[in-house]
Amino acid sequence: MDFIRSFIESYLPPNYSAHGHHVDNLIVWTHYLMFVLFVGWGIYFIYVIFKFRASNNEKASYEGVTSHYSTYVEGGVILFEAFLIFALALPKWQDLKLDIEKPIDIPIEQSVKDLRDTFLQDYDIEDDMSLFFPENEINKDKQVIHVIAQAFNYNVHYPGPDGKFGPRHLHLVNDGEGEYIGLDWNHPDSADDIVLLDELILEVGKPVLIYLTSKDVIHSFFLPEFRVKQDAIPGQRVAIFFTPEKTTKAFLEGLGSGEEFSLWDWLPDPQVIVYDEEVDDYVDLHLDFNNDGSLDNYAMERGEKLPETYGRDTFQLGCAQLCGSGHSTMNKGDMFIVTSEEYQQWYFGHMWAKSNADEEGDDDEWGDEDW
Numbered sequence: 001m002d003f004i005r006s007f008i009e010s011y012l013p014p015n016y017s018a019h020g021h022h023v024d025n026l027i028v029w030t031h032y033l034m035f036v037l038f039v040g041w042g043i044y045f046i047y048v049i050f051k052f053r054a055s056n057n058e059k060a061s062y063e064g065v066t067s068h069y070s071t072y073v074e075g076g077v078i079l080f081e082a083f084l085i086f087a088l089a090l091p092k093w094q095d096l097k098l099d100i101e102k103p104i105d106i107p108i109e110q111s112v113k114d115l116r117d118t119f120l121q122d123y124d125i126e127d128d129m130s131l132f133f134p135e136n137e138i139n140k141d142k143q144v145i146h147v148i149a150q151a152f153n154y155n156v157h158y159p160g161p162d163g164k165f166g167p168r169h170l171h172l173v174n175d176g177e178g179e180y181i182g183l184d185w186n187h188p189d190s191a192d193d194i195v196l197l198d199e200l201i202l203e204v205g206k207p208v209l210i211y212l213t214s215k216d217v218i219h220s221f222f223l224p225e226f227r228v229k230q231d232a233i234p235g236q237r238v239a240i241f242f243t244p245e246k247t248t249k250a251f252l253e254g255l256g257s258g259e260e261f262s263l264w265d266w267l268p269d270p271q272v273i274v275y276d277e278e279v280d281d282y283v284d285l286h287l288d289f290n291n292d293g294s295l296d297n298y299a300m301e302r303g304e305k306l307p308e309t310y311g312r313d314t315f316q317l318g319c320a321q322l323c324g325s326g327h328s329t330m331n332k333g334d335m336f337i338v339t340s341e342e343y344q345q346w347y348f349g350h351m352w353a354k355s356n357a358d359e360e361g362d363d364d365e366w367g368d369e370d371w
């Protein structure tokens with residue numbers, strides 16, 4: 001039966017999440033049953049066509065079948081289906097949906113603190129460290145993120161290092177202004193929060209706990225390479241639990257194009273526009289995490305450019321529920337799986353752009369908007 005497994009696996013996307021093989025296993029075992037039924041029914045069908053052909057049976061039989069074989073076969077199918085549900089499906093459902101352990105606090109590693117010091121030094125920032133990394137920081141053993149679906153985007157809300165999600169209010173929602181989730185930015189818990197549109201950044205190897213909901217209709221949050229598919233239901237908060245196991249860099253470089261992947265060419269560049277007295281003009285400051293002196297950034301064209309360069313896009317956030325006229329455009333979201341150092345850099349870049357924008361007092365005009 002191994003040919004069935006390899007046949008199915010050749011059509012499945014690669015799996016890069018820790019639980020994914022259980023999902024694949026269930027799909028494969030379901031197909032074992034389907035294969036046996038298909039072959040069995042096929043043979044029986046041909047046998048019946050031949051045996052009960054008109055030329056051989058001029059008169060209809062009103063007696064029908066007298067043997068009990070069909071009942072036994074039905075019994076066997078029921079037993080096998082019970083095995084699929086009780087042995088394969090339910091235990092894993094239990095693991096991924098019901099037995100999720102609450103995130104627990106863990107100490108922040110010294111290497112992370114050192115890394116942050118380096119950022120501040122590299123960018124000549126003398127500000128208090130707590131401006132970028134809050135003092136009341138909580139590090140958890142899981143990445144807790146809220147995803148709020150809407151027609152036709154995914155809003156991704158990160159609590160920031162304080163671990164607290166800023167409050168979201170209906171009356172603060174303003175789609176025209178790009179305030180899709182109505183986050184109260186003036187609340188202290190929001191100070192270190194990050195909100196992304198159609199973009200999900202996750203740390204490799206760290207369990208992810210996403211709480212999913214929807215603003216309008218039912219969507220279905222779909223990460224095919226991570227075997228995650230969950231309906232986003234208005235008025236409900238559903239937990240999704242998985243652990244990504246491969247970085248976008250390793251994935252794209254493994255496709256054999258020979259091109260190196262540099263994350264910071266593809267994530268929106270944290271820009272800060274400041275007034276420079278020396279040149280008497282506004283200048284554009286960039287974070288140059290690539291350290292290559294180049295400010296080339298392809299974040300806005302990555303949909304075309306990533307496949308051109310590597311043969312494939314990064315992991316996609318999809319919607320697997322026909323949710324309206326723009327449903328197909330919901331598959332434009334991108335997910336990047338990054339190392340924990342890159343994750344720290346990414347967060348720092350956000351706070352850097354944000355703190356500068358706040359200083360200028362015009363956050364709406366600069367910085368924040370692009371990312």
Ligand SMILES: [Cu+2]
Pocket residue numbers: 151152218219220319320321322323327330
């Ligand atoms: Cu949708």
